[in-house]
Amino acid sequence: MTTLVPRDIADDEWRDVPLLTATSFGSTWHPETFAAWRTAMPPRSSVVVVDDGDLVGQAHYLDFELTVPGGAVLPTAGITWVGVAPTHRRRGLLRAMYTDLHDRFAENGYPLAALTATEGGIYGRFGYGPATVDTEFSLDRRFARFHRDAPDPGGVRIVRPREHRDDLAAIYDRYRRITPGGLARPTPLWDDLLADWEDSRGGGTPWFCFLHDDGYLLYRLFRGSSRTVRVEEFTAVTPEAHAALWRALIGLDLVETITVTSHPGDPLPYLLDDPRLVRTTGSEDGLWLRLMDVPAALTARTYAADLDTVLDVGDGFRSDGGRFALSIRSGRAECTPTDAPAEFTLGLDVLGSLYLGGHSAALMAAANRIRGGDVTRLDAAFRSDVPARLGFHF
Numbered sequence: 314m315t316t317l318v319p320r321d322i323a324d325d326e327w328r329d330v331p332l333l334t335a336t337s338f339g340s341t342w343h344p345e346t347f348a349a350w351r352t353a354m355p356p357r358s359s360v361v362v363v364d365d366g367d368l369v370g371q372a373h374y375l376d377f378e379l380t381v382p383g384g385a386v387l388p389t390a391g392i393t394w395v396g397v398a399p400t401h402r403r404r405g406l407l408r409a410m411y412t413d414l415h416d417r418f419a420e421n422g423y424p425l426a427a428l429t430a431t432e433g434g435i436y437g438r439f440g441y442g443p444a445t446v447d448t449e450f451s452l453d454r455r456f457a458r459f460h461r462d463a464p465d466p467g468g469v470r471i472v473r474p475r476e477h478r479d480d481l482a483a484i485y486d487r488y489r490r491i492t493p494g495g496l497a498r499p500t501p502l503w504d505d506l507l508a509d510w511e512d513s514r515g516g517g518t519p520w521f522c523f524l525h526d527d528g529y530l531l532y533r534l535f536r537g538s539s540r541t542v543r544v545e546e547f548t549a550v551t552p553e554a555h556a557a558l559w560r561a562l563i564g565l566d567l568v569e570t571i572t573v574t575s576h577p578g579d580p581l582p583y584l585l586d587d588p589r590l591v592r593t594t595g596s597e598d599g600l601w602l603r604l605m606d607v608p609a610a611l612t613a614r615t616y617a618a619d620l621d622t623v624l625d626v627g628d629g630f631r632s633d634g635g636r637f638a639l640s641i642r643s644g645r646a647e648c649t650p651t652d653a654p655a656e657f658t659l660g661l662d663v664l665g666s667l668y669l670g671g672h673s674a675a676l677m678a679a680a681n682r683i684r685g686g687d688v689t690r691l692d693a694a695f696r697s698d699v700p701a702r703l704g705f706h707f
């Protein structure tokens with residue numbers, strides 16, 4: 314185990330952050346991207362490990378607002394740019410930096426901590442559970458025909474995205490406020506997204522943008538053996554905007570394939586005569602959540618059914634778990650620590666997976682990740698009418 318100790322980053326050490334980030338992730342970011350993301354970092358949000366003058370470990374967090382079922386918006390610490398030099402891996406540096414960072418989250422009263430993960434096997438031990446699902450759809454546009462009942466509201470314009478930053482941001486903001494997993498996106502991050510740096514295009518064209526009063530999308534075209542459109546951001550506040558944007562996309566006559574990352578509750582297949590054309594080509598964890606303050610988090614969201622139960626929540630990383638009495642009436646919860654016998658036993662990571670309604674308690678119980686009573690009662694209560702979806706990757 315390491316004897317190196319994490320500490321706050323010094324001002325002059327920021328110059329080494331891009332190199333360690335690039336080495337850890339295998340991709341380079343534009344210098345202005347770092348500057349933009351730093352504006353979303355509160356004071357003392359960066360811990361580093363330095364060995365003999367070299368930056369060998371880093372972890373940072375962003376001050377986020379995250380929407381939960383029912384529309385409440387919770388302060389959330391969003392961990393980002395976590396990297397340990399390949400020369401120093403598996404000596405406990407990540408664990409040491411996480412211990413320090415989570416102490417800071419607790420001191421600052423964050424009820425939730427969040428991350429997006431490069432690998433799925435790392436963060437369960439730290440009490441994080443995958444809370445949203447990124448579903449990748451691929452559509453052979455050439456054969457797509459709309460169902461006769463599919464709306465055709467029109468209203469889509471082709472625009473230069475940078476000239477419409479405020480329109481896009483306003484639509485996104487309406488969307489994230491009604492979507493569990495939605496994240497507020499500060500203006501510097503909009504500017505960075507729309508700056509459209511060449512090194513972030515992955516070989517595709519610059520942004521194309523379709524704009525509707527209640528939705529927008531950003532896509533790139535890739536000219537390989539087939540002409541593929543990759544939609545990087547699809548935001549629709551209403552079903553009409555969703556249908557109108559898809560009609561515009563499917564109007565791209567010379568394109569063969571359209572790919573988009575969405576969520577399991579996307580109605581796209583039902584817009585088409587042949588739903589089989591919408592192939593699910595990927596399904597992966599999106600947002601990971603850790604409940605830092607179980608009562609604060611559980612009382613902030615709304616619920617779909619009444620429930621009286623006691624949860625025994627295990628936290629193998631810190632001591633934020635415990636036994637909690639949860640009483641739900643008419644959609645609102647009371648949650649207090651208790652000594653009463655537990656009805657359900659589960660890990661804090663599992664509670665994170667249930668929290669936005671994106672995962673099933675019954676399936677978790679089938680894997681022995683929840684033990685105890687009738688889990689269908691948990692599913693009935695934790696269900697969310699609005700599908701959970703990660704606001705944006707960070």
Ligand SMILES: CC(C)(COP(=O)(O)OP(=O)(O)OC[C@H]1O[C@@H](n2cnc3c(N)ncnc32)[C@H](O)[C@@H]1OP(=O)(O)O)[C@@H](O)C(=O)NCCC(=O)NCCS
Pocket residue numbers: 337338394395396397398401402403404405406407408409429430431432434435438
């Ligand atoms: C992932 C990474 C940060 C791990 O750092 P590290 O200092 O080697 O991790 P630690 O030695 O502190 O390991 C902490 C725990 O995580 C486990 N772990 C670390 N990396 C893991 C991996 N890739 N898969 C599964 N478990 C992993 C360790 O076994 C250890 O478990 P334990 O404490 O329960 O025994 C580092 O390998 C890295 O920088 N990778 C490339 C960039 C990246 O993926 N960053 C994460 C962004 S989300």
